Amino acid sequence: MSGPVAIVTDVEGTTSSVAFVRDVLFPFARKHLAEYVALHGQQSTVRQCLSDARTLAGEPGLDDVGTVALLQRWLREDRKATPLKTLQGLIWAEGYSRGELKGHVYADAARELRAWHGRGLRLYVYSSGSVAAQKLLFGYSIEGDLTPLLSGHFDTTTGPKLEAASYTKIAQALALSPGDILFLSDSVAELDAARQAGLRTACLDRGEVAVPQGHGHPTFPDFTSLDSFVCVS
Numbered sequence: 296m297s298g299p300v301a302i303v304t305d306v307e308g309t310t311s312s313v314a315f316v317r318d319v320l321f322p323f324a325r326k327h328l329a330e331y332v333a334l335h336g337q338q339s340t341v342r343q344c345l346s347d348a349r350t351l352a353g354e355p356g357l358d359d360v361g362t363v364a365l366l367q368r369w370l371r372e373d374r375k376a377t378p379l380k381t382l383q384g385l386i387w388a389e390g391y392s393r394g395e396l397k398g399h400v401y402a403d404a405a406r407e408l409r410a411w412h413g414r415g416l417r418l419y420v421y422s423s424g425s426v427a428a429q430k431l432l433f434g435y436s437i438e439g440d441l442t443p444l445l446s447g448h449f450d451t452t453t454g455p456k457l458e459a460a461s462y463t464k465i466a467q468a469l470a471l472s473p474g475d476i477l478f479l480s481d482s483v484a485e486l487d488a489a490r491q492a493g494l495r496t497a498c499l500d501r502g503e504v505a506v507p508q509g510h511g512h513p514t515f516p517d518f519t520s521l522d523s524f525v526c527v528s
């Protein structure tokens with residue numbers, strides 16, 4: 296079998312540490328959400344997010360203060376709801392531009408992304424974090440600006456990461472057959488959905504969180520060990 300034409304990678308737990316997302320990014324959004332909505336609540340994107348959140352919650356009558364409380368609850372629950380993820384991206388943009396945030400990317404991930412790009416592999420990101428948030432994390436990363444390596448980004452506007460149809464849509468967007476794409480993630484449920492859509496899969500088990508065993512996806516502790524799989528699979 297020849298190698299994949301494209302690699303689509305998850306972020307949290309795959310290119311980047313879970314602790315960075317859980318202990319740095321999410322608390323930053325929690326801390327600044329109310330202030331951000333108070334200052335920018337009249338901007339059309341923010342109004343749209345607030346309105347979409349109310350619709351999703353089935354509470355169209357909520358005022359902005361109530362909607363912020365709803366979004367804070369979703370943040371605590373790590374809900375992958377598009378309006379929340381869009382707002383998080385807008386709030387993080389301020390943190391990155393002020394130098395208060397730097398995106399965590401594992402050194403092995405940055406090194407292999409550079410190597411794979413150099414070998415002509417097409418590289419994409421699929422995360423529940425918004426496309427804007429992805430570009431910030433990779434653009435302001437501790438490993439430098441990695442955005443020139445990436446040919447495209449997908450988020451929850453393509454569909455939920457746990458649904459096979461989302462991966463079918465990504466394959467169509469890349470104009471590739473699913474079998475030409477390798478999907479990388481630390482989430483077995485995401486890998487199962489990608490495999491169901493016909494993508495090749497590889498599981499990252501970086502030892503940071505418990506990854507269940509017996510799922511049948513080839514498993515690697517980092518991108519360095521994944522390299523030989525990418526090149527010969």
Ligand SMILES: CSCCC(=O)C(=O)COP(=O)(O)O
Nearest residue numbers: 305306307422423424428429
């Ligand atoms: C890329 S922005 C930070 C990650 C994030 O907001 C998130 O919800 C993580 O989702 P992932 O799909 O990358 O596990």
Ligand SMILES: [Mg+2]
Nearest residue numbers: 305307308481
């Ligand atoms: Mg993940």
